[in-house]
Every structure is written in C-alpha cells, then in structure tokens.
Amino acid sequence: MSRSKIKVLFHSNHSKILTGFGKNMKNILLELYKNNDDIEVFEAANGAKMGVDLMTPWKSYGTFPSDKNLLQEIENNGAKKQAASYGFYCIDEIIEKVKPDIYIGIEDIWAFRQFETKPWWRKTKKIIWTTLDSVPMLDQTLKTYSECDQMLVWASFAEKEMKRLGCENVKTLHGAVDYSHFYKLENRKDIRSKFGITDEFVIGFVFKNQLRKSVPNLLEGFKRFKESYPESKAKLLLHTDWESNHKTWDIAKYIKEKKIDPKDVLCTYICDNCGKYFVSPYKGEEVECKLCGSQKSSKTKTTTSPVSEEDLNEIYNLMDVYCHPFTSGGQELPIQEAKSAGLITLVTNYSCGEDSCHPNQGGLPLSWNEYREPNTHFVKASTDPESIYKNLKKVFHMTPEEKQKYIKRGKKNIKDNFSVESTITKLKKIIIDLNNKKTFFKKTEETKTEEEKKTVTIDSLLGNEGAKNRLLIVIPESAGDVLMVNSLLGNVKEMYPEKNIYISTKPEYKPMIDDNPFVYKIIPYSQKFDNLHFLEGKGANNGYFEIAFLPHLLTQRLHAYHHNGSDKIQFFTE
Numbered sequence: 001m002s003r004s005k006i007k008v009l010f011h012s013n014h015s016k017i018l019t020g021f022g023k024n025m026k027n028i029l030l031e032l033y034k035n036n037d038d039i040e041v042f043e044a045a046n047g048a049k050m051g052v053d054l055m056t057p058w059k060s061y062g063t064f065p066s067d068k069n070l071l072q073e074i075e076n077n078g079a080k081k082q083a084a085s086y087g088f089y090c091i092d093e094i095i096e097k098v099k100p101d102i103y104i105g106i107e108d109i110w111a112f113r114q115f116e117t118k119p120w121w122r123k124t125k126k127i128i129w130t131t132l133d134s135v136p137m138l139d140q141t142l143k144t145y146s147e148c149d150q151m152l153v154w155a156s157f158a159e160k161e162m163k164r165l166g167c168e169n170v171k172t173l174h175g176a177v178d179y180s181h182f183y184k185l186e187n188r189k190d191i192r193s194k195f196g197i198t199d200e201f202v203i204g205f206v207f208k209n210q211l212r213k214s215v216p217n218l219l220e221g222f223k224r225f226k227e228s229y230p231e232s233k234a235k236l237l238l239h240t241d242w243e244s245n246h247k248t249w250d251i252a253k254y255i256k257e258k259k260i261d262p263k264d265v266l267c268t269y270i271c272d273n274c275g276k277y278f279v280s281p282y283k284g285e286e287v288e289c290k291l292c293g294s295q296k297s298s299k300t301k302t303t304t305s306p307v308s309e310e311d312l313n314e315i316y317n318l319m320d321v322y323c324h325p326f327t328s329g330g331q332e333l334p335i336q337e338a339k340s341a342g343l344i345t346l347v348t349n350y351s352c353g354e355d356s357c358h359p360n361q362g363g364l365p366l367s368w369n370e371y372r373e374p375n376t377h378f379v380k381a382s383t384d385p386e387s388i389y390k391n392l393k394k395v396f397h398m399t400p401e402e403k404q405k406y407i408k409r410g411k412k413n414i415k416d417n418f419s420v421e422s423t424i425t426k427l428k429k430i431i432i433d434l435n436n437k438k439t440f441f442k443k444t445e446e447t448k449t450e451e452e453k454k455t456v457t458i459d460s461l462l463g464n465e466g467a468k469n470r471l472l473i474v475i476p477e478s479a480g481d482v483l484m485v486n487s488l489l490g491n492v493k494e495m496y497p498e499k500n501i502y503i504s505t506k507p508e509y510k511p512m513i514d515d516n517p518f519v520y521k522i523i524p525y526s527q528k529f530d531n532l533h534f535l536e537g538k539g540a541n542n543g544y545f546e547i548a549f550l551p552h553l554l555t556q557r558l559h560a561y562h563h564n565g566s567d568k569i570q571f572f573t574e
Helices: 020-035 068-075 078-085 091-098 139-147 156-164 188-194 215-228 251-257 309-317 333-340 351-355 385-396 400-417 420-435 450-454 479-495 507-512 532-536
Strands: 006-013 039-049 059-064 102-108 125-131 150-153 170-172 202-206 235-239 265-271 277-281 298-300 321-324 345-348 363-366 368-372 379-383 470-474 500-505 521-524 547-549
Touching: 006 020, 006 091, 006 420, 020 039, 020 102, 020 420, 039 091, 059 091, 068 078, 102 420, 125 139, 125 420, 150 156, 150 420, 156 170, 156 351, 188 309, 202 215, 202 309, 202 333, 215 235, 215 251, 215 379, 215 385, 235 309, 277 309, 309 333, 321 333, 321 385, 333 345, 333 400, 345 351, 345 385, 363 385, 379 385, 400 420, 470 479, 479 500, 479 507, 500 507, 532 547
Parallel strands: 006 039, 006 102, 039 059, 102 125, 125 150, 150 170, 202 235, 202 321, 235 265, 321 345, 345 363, 470 500, 470 547, 500 521
Antiparallel strands: 265 277, 265 298, 368 379
C-alpha cells in the first residue's frame, strides 16, 4: 500500500511575481512538484485575486478578496488593506479547501499579525519562514514564534539574535534561487563594447530604489575612488528604477550635489517597444530607444517591467566588481546572483550581509556606523564611504589569481547555502520531521476544565479605580467583529475620556487588540458577561462597570441597553 503524501500549503508572494519571495516560491514549488514523492504542494498566492485561474501545475489560490462588499470595506482602511494583501481575509477558505497537514507562511513577520486568532491556527502544524533584518526584534516576532511549531529565518543574523532572546526553535534557511542563469560569459568583452565600455573599471549595484539601499554612501565612496585613481576610468552602473518620489532616492540630484560627472554614472533603460535593454548615462524617463529608435519608449527598471534573467546576467557581466551597501536586508538576492556571475562582492557587514561579505564567502566586508530608525528604534547601518573606497581600491589592485580565489569561494558559498538543491534538502527534512511530530497546543479558555475556570474571579481581573470609572465592551468573536470594534475605540475614548476602557473577548482574539492605546485592560470572555445586570448592577447588586456595551447581542433576547443612564448615543447602542 502506497504511503500518502504530506499536504503542504505554501503561503507567500505569487510564484509568478518577480520579487525575492516570489522567486523563492517558484523555485521551491517547482522542485517539490517535479521531484518529490513525499510532499503534495499547494499555493496560497499573495498578490493574486481569489477565484482567478493562476495557471500553475499545482493547485493554487489567490489570497486577495474578490468580494465587492469586502473590497469596498477595506479600500479606505490602510490596516485592513494591508491585511488583505497578506491574505488575512481569504486564507481561512483556502485552509478549508486544502486541509493541509502543514502550513508554511513565507513573508515579512508583520504579514502574520492576528493569524493566531484564526480557528485553524491551533489545529494545523505551522512553519513560519520569515525575513528578520534588524535588532531589536519586534514584539510581533516573539509572539509569532510562540504560536508556530517551527520558525525559519533567511539570515543567520536573525537566528543568533532569536536564540540570544531564548528562542531555541529557530533555524536559518536561505531563500532558494536558481543561480544557473548567472555565470561569466565568454563574450563579455563584446557585450561591454556594445555599450562603449572597454578598459573602464565598472562598479555595479543591482537594487530596487528604496531608502534602505545606501545610494548616497555609494556615490561618495565612488567619488573618492575615482579621484584617487583616475587611471581606473571608473564607471558606476546602477541597475535600478531612477524615477524619484518620497520613497526613493533622487539619484540624479545626488550625483549633481556630489559634483560627480553624470557621464560616469550609468543606468539601464528597458524599451517597452522592442523589450531590449541598453546602458547609458541617465537622461530622464521615457527616452528614445537606442536599439529600435522608438520615441519615448524606454524607462529605467521597475518591478513591473524588469529585464529577463538572461539580460540581467549580461548586466552583471558588464561589471568588474559588485558593491551592495544597505541599512539592512532579509537576504538581498542580487548579492548571490553577482557571485554566480563571477564577481567579488562588497557588502555591508550587518544583517543578512554577514552571510555574504567575508573573504571565505567570496566577499569583502564594508564597515558601518549605527543609527536608529524612528518609531521602530531598529538598529540600522550607515555604510562608511571610506570603507567603500578602500575595498574598491583593494579589488582594483588584486591580481587575476587573487580574484579567482574570491570568485571560487563565492560560488562554493552559494552552492552550499543558497542553491535550490541545498534549500530543498533542508526544507524537506524539516517538513517530514514536523509531520511526524506530535504538537501540543496551549490551553485556551475553551479547553480549560470547569475547575480551572472557577479559579479566576471577575474582581481579580479588574483594576482598583472603582466601577464608576470603568467602561466594558463585550465582543467575544469573530475576527471581523473584533477588528471593527478595535477601529472604533479612539472614538469611544473621545466620548468617555474619564473612563478606563475594558474589552472582553475570547483569548484567541486578544492579540488583535492588545496593542490598542485606548484599551485599559483586556479580560477573557465569560457567558456571564451576556447579562447586562450582572455587569452594570441592579438593585442590591452594585455591578462592576458604569457602562457595559454588548454589541454582539443585537436582539432583545437579553436586556442589553440601560447602561445606568450614562451612555452617550453614538456607538454600540442596541
């Protein structure tokens, strides 16, 4: 009798989206689908609408809502829209259809906010494979860790920090990328000459134009190198989207500010008409294609119009060294692509850079200074321009034999730690081990014995401020109702500024509101709280709250509307 396969639901960026998560998803699913008799794969695809045929060999489901009423509800609510983009409103239906043995969520850690409130969460074995790129760790990270069976991280930096915090069940598993597309080309000189590059020393950086990519630092380091070694005829090639807005660097502005010759900084243009790329100094967006001559057809790289893997490999082959300065990152896939293409990589020695920047990894570490990100208080790295300059100088003076040693080490580092084969081997073992392991869940209010429930009294749950200063909202379930109430609490506090606001809900919904600044205290729901006279008092019973709102009771089944005559008519009136 044949053994049944382990049903695994992978939840991440859609495997056809050209992001780091998307590429990882594609490579993982392809390999397991083609070459595995033990695992049956399913895809929950962020970035795709529910109900759309995603045309994948395996069964796949879009996770973004298609229901018009829900779309209208989330359209003007930033938090709900973000939750929807991570599949919060559709994942329950997908779980019900697939009934997976194991759920694997592969996203940034905030993607799983409030997932622990879902009914299936405690019934399903879970692996969270996430990118953690900065210290200190968010509270959400530790909460998610405590709620999953296995946490995987994309960088050893994160594993070390989690274990320092006492979280032992964490392993590093780098994202799987097919590096067979990236290698040194025999006709490299011909490709360079096509764009007027002969004996110039080309420094390259492949990146999405984000503020966490240290463009000003790189420009400053490049400027110092160029001034010190004019014989290098150095060029800086930035394969990125140059169009500026409040979330990107205005690269052209910084070039001018630093008095760098604009001809020494190159960009890649992609033509919408012929689909080919060409390299030149930046001349703005929507320029004439140098290859097909079409007018206003060429723009710098964007996530919606990227180059092919073949063309990207050619772009790496235009470079003599690869430099990747950044504030922090989950894995930074271009670093590994550059190694595969035969380049020495200069990488900031922080966050995931620690897995790629050292000589035994085919790289050179860039030193940095600490700064703190506002609001999160994350430690971020400001890469030292002097370190960029010195390491460029080091590579420039290397002999061919020295360069080959670094290149060989870099390729070995990729094969051992970042290749599809390496990642799949490790992931399969994790899946099989977890499938064979019994999972013990924490007791919730529903699973406690009656004796355990009796040990907690309502008095022990309340503060010392007195009933006159308390307001209670009872909302035992479900996720949608709890979220709705959560969004109204600022208004409630504005109406009742003198009251301490208590929320009563089931334990699994507590994480959905426990960070709301207007909540004084959250107490576990009891059926007793459906009795308004018990809560607000009647006759000789003084009650526990001046006002108790029971929005889950919308009929006259129970007396739920007197509130000691102290309520102000707006919300939660029955």
